[in-house]
Amino acid sequence: MKLRTTFIAPAAILMAITVLAPLAIIVVYSLLTRGAYGGVELPWTIENFTRIWDPVYGIIFLRSFWIAAVATALCLALGFPLAMFIARSGPRKNLYLSLVILPFWTSFLIRTYAWMFLLRDTGIVNTALQALRIIREPLPLLYNDGAVILGLVYGFLPFMVLPLYATLERLDPSLLEAAADLGSRPWQVLVRVTLPLCTPGIRAGAILVFVPCLGTYLTSDLLGGSKTVLIGNLVQNQFTASRDWPFGAALSLVLMAVAMVLLFAVRNRGEELL
Amino acid sequence: MPPETVLSLRRLSKEFPTHRAVTDVSLEVPRGAFFSLLGPSGCGKTTVLRMIAGFETPTSGEVWLNGQPIDALPPYQRNVNTVFQSYALFPHLTVQGNIEFGLKKGSDAINRVNEVLKQVRLEGKASRRPSELSGGERQRVALARAIVLQPEVLLLDEPLSALDPQLRKQVRSELRDLQRRVGVTFLFVTHDQEEALSMSDQIAVMNAGALEQVGTPREIYCKPRTRFVADFLGAMNWIDGIGVRPEAVSITPQGRKATVASAVYLGSFCQIQMILENGEAILAQVAPGVSFQPGQAVCVSWNSEDECRL
Numbered sequence: 389m390k391l392r393t394t395f396i397a398p399a400a401i402l403m404a405i406t407v408l409a410p411l412a413i414i415v416v417y418s419l420l421t422r423g424a425y426g427g428v429e430l431p432w433t434i435e436n437f438t439r440i441w442d443p444v445y446g447i448i449f450l451r452s453f454w455i456a457a458v459a460t461a462l463c464l465a466l467g468f469p470l471a472m473f474i475a476r477s478g479p480r481k482n483l484y485l486s487l488v489i490l491p492f493w494t495s496f497l498i499r500t501y502a503w504m505f506l507l508r509d510t511g512i513v514n515t516a517l518q519a520l521r522i523i524r525e526p527l528p529l530l531y532n533d534g535a536v537i538l539g540l541v542y543g544f545l546p547f548m549v550l551p552l553y554a555t556l557e558r559l560d561p562s563l564l565e566a567a568a569d570l571g572s573r574p575w576q577v578l579v580r581v582t583l584p585l586c587t588p589g590i591r592a593g594a595i596l597v598f599v600p601c602l603g604t605y606l607t608s609d610l611l612g613g614s615k616t617v618l619i620g621n622l623v624q625n626q627f628t629a630s631r632d633w634p635f636g637a638a639l640s641l642v643l644m645a646v647a648m649v650l651l652f653a654v655r656n657r658g659e660e661l662l
Numbered sequence: 663m664p665p666e667t668v669l670s671l672r673r674l675s676k677e678f679p680t681h682r683a684v685t686d687v688s689l690e691v692p693r694g695a696f697f698s699l700l701g702p703s704g705c706g707k708t709t710v711l712r713m714i715a716g717f718e719t720p721t722s723g724e725v726w727l728n729g730q731p732i733d734a735l736p737p738y739q740r741n742v743n744t745v746f747q748s749y750a751l752f753p754h755l756t757v758q759g760n761i762e763f764g765l766k767k768g769s770d771a772i773n774r775v776n777e778v779l780k781q782v783r784l785e786g787k788a789s790r791r792p793s794e795l796s797g798g799e800r801q802r803v804a805l806a807r808a809i810v811l812q813p814e815v816l817l818l819d820e821p822l823s824a825l826d827p828q829l830r831k832q833v834r835s836e837l838r839d840l841q842r843r844v845g846v847t848f849l850f851v852t853h854d855q856e857e858a859l860s861m862s863d864q865i866a867v868m869n870a871g872a873l874e875q876v877g878t879p880r881e882i883y884c885k886p887r888t889r890f891v892a893d894f895l896g897a898m899n900w901i902d903g904i905g906v907r908p909e910a911v912s913i914t915p916q917g918r919k920a921t922v923a924s925a926v927y928l929g930s931f932c933q934i935q936m937i938l939e940n941g942e943a944i945l946a947q948v949a950p951g952v953s954f955q956p957g958q959a960v961c962v963s964w965n966s967e968d969e970c971r972l
Contacts, residue, residue: 565717566750568737570764570807580763584754 418637426631436638445622445639449646452618455533455608456601459540463548463597464590466541471552471589472582475559485553488546496543500610503539504530507611531613539607544600548593555589556582591654599647619643665692668847669714669742669815674723676709683709685871686723691815691849691864696841698850698858701868702894707851708747710868711817714849715744727814743808745818749800751792757803758788764811778810781840797825798833805837809844818850822857834861855895859883867891883907889972898970899944905970908933911946913954917963920944925954936962 418436420428439445474484491499506512507529514526529535559582567577583590605620612618617625619639626636669691676684684706691697699707712718714725716737724731732740743764751760758775765771779785782802792800801821808816821837822830838861841848852858858865859879867874867882867890875887884907886892892905899906913934920936923943927950934946934954944962954960 560748560750562746562748562750563752565715565737566744566746566752567763568717569715569744570811571738572764573738581752585752 414637414641417634418641420634422632422634426627426633428633433634436634437642439635440638440642448617448619448622452602452620455537455540455618456598456604459537459544459601460548460594460598462537462541463545464594467545467548467552467593468586468590470545471549471556474549474553475556481557485550488549491546497606499543500539500607503535503542503611507535507538530611533612535611536608536618539611540601540604543607544597547596547600551592551596552586552589555586559585595651595654599651602647603643665695667691668693668728669849670726671710671714672724672726674710674713674725675721676706676713676718677721683871684713684720687868687871687873688723689866689873689876691847693847694845695863696838696848696850696861698852698862698865699868700852700855700858700865700894703853705868706871707853707868708819711744711819711849711851714740714815715742715817716740741813742815742817743811743813745801745804745808745816745821747819747821747823749792749804749821749824751800751803751807753792756789756791757784757795760792760803761807761810763807774810778806781809781844782806798829801825801833805840809840809846813846815847815849818848820851820853822852822854830857837861859895867894869894884968884970886970887972892970892972897945901938901942901944903972905972906944906964906968907970908945908947910964910968911944911948911962912964913946913948913952913960914963915961917961920960920962922954922956922958922960924956927953936960938962 417428419432419434421431421433421435423429470488474481474488477484504511508514509526509530511529513529514523517523518526563581563585564577567581568574572580603620604618605624608618608621609624623636623639623643626632626639630636667690669689671687671689674684674687675682687706687710699710701707709718713720716732716735720733724733726732727741752763755763757779761775761778762771765774775788776785779788782805784799784802784806787795787799792803795803801824804821822833825833834857850858850861859882862879864876865879865882866876869890875882875891877885882891883895886895886905889905892898897908899908899911909931918938920938923935923937925935926933930950931947932950932952932954934948936944936946938944946962
């Protein structure tokens with residue numbers, strides 16, 4: 389056996405067990421009938437997939453896409469200047485990069501709870517604003533789409549910043565000087581040189597943020613309250629309260645298929661960073 | 663009438679936190695000239711170029727272009743263009759895209775691109791990407807992209823150093839011809855004295871951030887004003903404090919007595935290392951016809967007009 393194979397084997401076996409096997413189970417479940425108290429039973433059916441075409445679910449899919457898209461766009465808008473700043477801060481680069489990664493040291497669940505403490509009616513933000521007599525009634529900061537998007541942007545911003553930083557850092561500074569030398573103003577340099585040369589990083593960052601946002605359930609569950617149901621929550625519900633495992637399996641397969649189609653659509657140049 | 667000055671540097675200095683890169687450089691570049699800034703690496707010549715382009719701010723002193731100080735202008739408002747050492751071509755644009763980058767969109771733009779493509783012999787390559795070009799072709803795209811804007815001065819930062827030595831010699835004369843044809847003033851930075859001598863109308867020699875001498879190639883080579891200039895432009899014998907170039911030294915029946923230490927045959931000439939009676943070494947370049955042996959006693963002489971007294 390070659391050395392290379394020896395090294396790759398453990399990861400390959402682990403991937404096979406933890407990715408392919410559950411996937412196979414989900415495919416099988418999605419084609420079975422629901423059991424009375426959860427679980428699955430025969431006969432085989434494709435009804436779980438045909439049910440998804442109901443407009444009720446269509447709206448949830450669309451809302452999930454919309455929220456993931458807005459979160460991705462905001463991450464890009466916030467992450468690009470940040471990545472640019474870090475890439476140009478010379479010897480302090482590494483310090484700033486570790487600050488970007490610092491939140492990962494705490495569990496995502498705990499950090500999302502922290503947002504609840506900040507945003508709720510008796511939370512820090514509302515209490516402070518009331519104490520300062522800026523508002524009389526607490527602002528509805530929690531349990532809406534805005535709170536979900538805020539939580540997603542907060543949680544996934546590092547996944548945008550890191551690939552953007554990687555491309556910006558490799559950008560030859562003489563190209564920017566050349567553009568200025570040829571008469572471009574700073575904003576023209578950004579549009580005509582920096583952004584086009586950063587497309588691989590933008591694509592990679594967008595995929596890394598959009599795909600997990602699309603399937604999120606934790607953030608929407610805690611910050612969106614009962615009003616914000618996204619695909620992730622719908623799937624979770626099927627396996628818990630609704631006890632409809634086959635439908636939950638079918639939903640997650642469709643979600644996965646859509647995410648993969650999107651991934652392939654934008655992958656051409658993003659792939660080298662993924 | 664003396665030629666009009668297009669670019670003038672007035673007591674230009676640049677200090678970086680760690681070192682002083684340029685000290686008190688004053689220069690007048692005549693319009694239409696091929697002007698070289700020659701010096702060893704790290705002598706501050708590239709910093710001078712970057713201050714003219716606007717990428718560095720002088721610590722003191724001024725840059726004047728066409729009789730106007732331009733120090734307050736950002737790079738994009740200065741009517742000078744740069745050919746970068748690495749060429750800095752935009753990898754996401756074609757040759758055409760690179761060349762028209764600085765042009766205002768208009769009916770004339772296409773004609774000017776085509777014209778300049780012809781001038782640099784890249785007619786068939788307009789739709790290629792920089793990665794699909796050879797080193798020489800990239801260098802010509804960098805040149806085309808700058809001259810298409812008809813700058814007052816074209817700044818060239820060691821544009822031949824990335825080419826292989828064979829090509830470099832050929833490109834020298836091409837570049838010189840192109841400069842004559844388009845009539846743009848060239849400010850050419852190089853550390854290669856042969857390059858500077860063969861291409862320039864005028865050369866400014868820099869050392870350790872300061873200007874040593876400005877003059878025509880012949881003046882700089884034959885009448886160096888400092889020992890640094892004399893040595894940097896080519897081998898120089900120093901005999902009793904007087905400089906003599908090796909090619910000015912002849913082996914003659916009469917003259918100063920010397921002993922041959924080594925003789926190296928180099929095809930078109932022979933390089934002969936000798937020791938004078940006072941123990942000083944002297945190098946001569948002579949016609950390859952006669953051969954000399956180490957230890958042979960000879961006499962050397964030179965014409966007094968070839969002597970260089972500092």
